[in-house]
Amino acid sequence: MIPERIQIKLFINKAVSLADLVPVFHGWIQQNELDGLVLDVADYRHVPNGPGLLLMGHEGDYALDLADGRPGVTYKHKRDWPAEADTFATRLALAVNRARRAAELLNRDTGITVDPSRFEIKIPDRLNVPNTAGSFEVIQQELLNETQDVVGPIGAVLNVAGDDPRKALTIEVEMAPVVAI
């Protein structure tokens, strides 16, 4: 079960002014700050709880996304995976790393931080990974068995899209609490 498209969302715990981010996003294109070919800024500030402000790219899109009323930094990889990204785990690692890079830049340029205790994985690929209990089970096992060295120790894996077959499989990952030694 290898998805062609994976989206990672790193949540932000406070309100963000997207208007202030428009020049920041253009600056990232000018300075070539992000991985992949980034083409342009798409502005959907006017859509309630919508995709927000996007940096549309060739291989993948970055965004400050407002879906579900939960703002977050997203990265969706959509095509031209590197040859070595041939498993769910390697693809997830690429997407997570790119989302984290965008979050670092956001923090550097605006002071905004992301919530380290959780993140969301959405798989908008209904052909290869339909939103079914079976898909969730497979992805859950992959996450627990193959990806913790990349994403960190996982506490829980939750299916947040429910059983609505229209929706993309969406999983929220809760990180395990850090134990002081």
Place this chain on the structure above:
Amino acid sequence: MTITTWKDQLQTAIEPTLAEEIDLFENQLELKKQGKLTDQVFGETRLRRGAYGQRYDNGQRHDGIESRTLPFPSDGLTKGAETIWDAPGMQRIKIPYGGLNPEQLEVMAQLAEEYSDNILHITTRQDIQLHFIHLEDTPDLMRRLGAVGITTREACGNSVRNICGCPLAGVCRTEAFDITPYADAMTWFLMGHDDVQDFGRKFKIAFSGCEDEACGLVRFHDLGYVAKTKIVDGEVQRFFDVYVGGGLGTVPHQAKVLAEWVPEAEILPQAQAVARVFARLGEKKNRNRARLKFLIAKLGLEEFQRLVEEERKILPHDDRWTSYLQDVPEQTEVALKPPTFLNGAPLPKGFNDWYATNVYHQRQEGYTTITIKLPLGDISSDQAYALADIAREFVGESLRATVEQNLVLRWVSEKDLPAVFSALDRWGLADPGAEKVTDITSCPGTDTCKLGIASSRGLSAELRDRLIEKNGSLAPAIQDLKVKVSGCFNSCGQHHVADIGFFGNSRRRENRAVPHFQVVLGGKWKENGGAYGLAVGAVPSKNIPAVFDTITETYAADRNEEETFHDWIGRYGKKEVRNLIQPFMDVPTYAEKPEYFSDWGDPREFTMSDMGIGECAGEVVSLFEIEVARAEGEAFDALIDLDEGRFVEAEASAYKAMVLAARALIRNEYIDIGDDPDRIVSEFKTRFYDTEKFFDRFAKGKFGRYLLSRHANPPESIDEDIARRRIEEANLFIEAAHACDAKLAAEAGSGGIPNLLA
């Protein structure tokens, strides 16, 4: 067997002919990759499947500092002339008369989520567009649409485009009858028909149920139908008035009556006859003269009517002309719920404002149609899923897209209105003010369109935000205004039929480009787009909100009781309106206000066509700017003459304005050109037209020919139509002169054209 492709998964769900077409298209993609199809052939093939180009698909983008090459991995592969294979494009999805059901809406939401940017964009012709689509995703996208009964066939290209229809058809209180089955029959009859495959240009059709409302806007379509009835032998029978040759575009044309009282059984064969005449005699080489309106202007309406009648007589019979008529019911849709009325139950907060503007009482008692006001025509995938659920719960199948870029839910039982409002509100879909001043129409403009000059969506969003903030204090007359914005002169935002319209252009200041909008006032939305507004002046983009306030506040204060904006503009006069906007037309220096050199919503320094601009050469005024101001003054005089009924003088002034604009360009190279129009036109042709310096990247020599053609063939008689058209041509010629001057300056670096006043 494991299913690994959408083609396998959906092979039994798609109508076989459509499935074959999509397979063929996928094969053509492969052939293009192998170099076995030319750009020209593949480009038209792709367009006819609705797969359009998008901004920056030539691989160049100005990032605000410099123009950069976008390093797509295409390795030289293209999908059309100057169109890189891997560059994202736009997929247009035909939605005949805007009608769609919840399942179709859901599939489009899924496609937006997977292949696009989570947004469905409703267009001004009731299509739905997805942006940032990779060409290689389009066959699967088309299959998934095909599985729910949607085709993208002939959504673009030189073909019959989406057929528009009034979104209230069947529920309207003033219509003669429901045009839905006729629009539907026309759609499927003409789609892929042999007689519509050889057009020189696109062909747009619309249906309206009545004459007086906006409905399908038939007056600016190539072919338009207005329903009417009369009693024949004691029975009510259905007819249409048929209009031809309308169009907006750069120079708008009002459609003319092809025939009145056409029986319902005749509309398909008559349309086929029109198509045959257009295919046979329409312009093929020069696409700027290839729309039907130009053929009718060339032949004359009477000759065109005669040719269509002759063609009709020799058409081989086709059962499809009338076979659908036996299935045309009195009412095409069935309500999900019984009719009821609001019963005094408590209403949710915000309901009353929404009810006042977004609810239409159908002619069927107890039922309403509600408008879901979509900002800039956009709805997210999540909202679309929610709306599909709401539709299923309250109305069943009945959704329609509108030409004002909204969606409507029909057959809502009145008692359900509070529940529907609350459900919509939960998803941000219960904005009040549908079809009012805050419901601004906008084309995609520079956000995604290759032809966009200024940011129509950026301006629309800015105006919308400001108007919503003060909506409670706006005079009622202002609240009713129609505002429409296009990113260039091509009118996709339908600015010509707005009370207040804007279209994007550009001016030069200190060797920098400055985004501007031309202000177009006094169009008429009602009566199917009954009158076109006229341009009164170009204003820097950043001054448009102030201009908007000035005009609307003057209107509210000065209007007579019940006077519409269209009528007020006629009474107040263009000259006075020009005086209102004049103080806003100047551009400050870059040092004073650098924000004037960026567009709304885009902090990059403004550029045209991603061409770099030279270094600022200091505070200078070029000879061209001085000279072209005379042309603009003359064009405005023409407008005043037109306003006051002096059509001959208006036409002459418009022509003179073009001559002066041409002279302005020539004097940069040849200071002693003098004032003789013959010499000016001859020099213009040699220096700027034949060399293609004056050519627009997309319109080519179209604007230059306005002058050459008028100079060579002065009209023998002049009426209002001709005068109005000449003024539109003059304004476009002047815009092209500005663009030419800017282009030459950029090509030559700073101040490339000798600056004699510096």
